[in-house]
Amino acid sequence: MKLNRSKFMNIVKLNMEDYDRVWVISDIHGYHDLFLKLLDKIKLTAKDLLIINGDSCDHGPSSFGMYETIEKLIHDGLNIIHTFGNHEDMMVNAIEEGEIFAWYRNGGRQTVDSYKKRYDILNKHLKYMKNMPIAVDLGKYFVVHGGINPKKKIEDQIPYEMTWIRGDFIDHPLLKTNKIIVYGHTPNLDGKIHFVDDQKISIDCGSYDTGVVGAIELKSMKIIYESTHRLNIYLNQHFKKR
Template sequence: MHFYAIGDIHGHFHLLTEAHERIAEDMARHGPAPIIHLGDLCDRGPDSAGVIEYLRLGIAEGEDWVVLKGNHDRLFTQFLNDPSWADPGLRAVYSWLHPALGGAATLASYGVHAPQDRPVVAVHADALAAVPQAHRDFLESRPTSHPIAEALCVHAGIRPGVALDAQVEQDLIWIRKEFLEDPTDHGALIIHGHTAIAEATHYGNRLNLDSSAAYGGPLSAAVIEGRHAWLLTETGRQPIPYAWDR
């Protein structure tokens, strides 16, 4: 069995459609299979609204796609629910509209004027009017993990030592250090994004597909068979390097 996974999109609609084109070419050779999107659909890039609508419509029309929830997706919906809400994954100095988070770019993609330069109350009111309820419902209903074949797909990672079926949302969408520094086998290959790196990399017990699309890097689309993975490129499948082979 094979399946596909796509890393953090961050509002880059054209990169997402290009990734889907590469997957379609691979499917033409190897057969159809599910596509797992690892979350962070929004923020930083220019067209978060387009990304969300494309994925929402695809699933509604019966595409075999799974879209996971990322921390940025939760930040977006929680801002709409309550702009004063503080995500426990963020330091107190940050809010979703802080330039480091990229929330303003998301609201701009919905036509909200100057989201970083006006009072939050006014921005929130405009956001409620601009963001379709269907988009809010779609983001809020996203799963935080998806087991498939010999893998578990999540956004950020898992809490080592905790059973895979007992993981909590906060870790699945935010964890870094404890997960990234743990070399032990987790019982499944953990496929994740969240922590931006230069290129998709296999660590043996995990596969990181966040190749920094949010910061001008490529959007990685991979095909996974068992615990082996290949990056989909314009010239076909290329083995994803193991960290120790670099």
């Protein structure tokens, strides 16, 4: 899978002290209802920053609703940044490059169904995706969908790896940076946010398996969750005692 728009990638640099709170969520995957419930708990104000760390589409029933709501919140004056996830990458590639099958196998069919042939809005959302940053640099924290190559400096990272990397990042110490990496992409199958080590915070709560989405506020380290009944069903199926 190639990264459709690597030449357009950028890293947004922000100062955390410019905001009262800095919330990060990730991998909502079309579960618009859970997103709205999470927002109701967070109660964002114009003095806060919300980073949506990729993968708002696919699997769940309302990818359309996700991007429409995000657009409305930005229009209403809230500070929201959405980073580019691998599912945004698959969606852009499928529609603009014809790579349909990989996307459909990974939840793309549900995304198509959610748009109900509203192609004008779909094109608007695609334009929004292609202008998403690859990461947000907050100084102490670095928010990116997949992770980073642990052997490279931040400035030497490749956009494809930052969007798609998993094991090579998670399983190895970071040799070229002191930043704490806040990432999604690799689901935590217990539906929780994990502090993997001193430099890695994993925030993908596995929404389309567990029915859980989570958010972390980076100044206070407060964590909140929203979930459906699916978590107990999932845990019983996959972690029941033998």
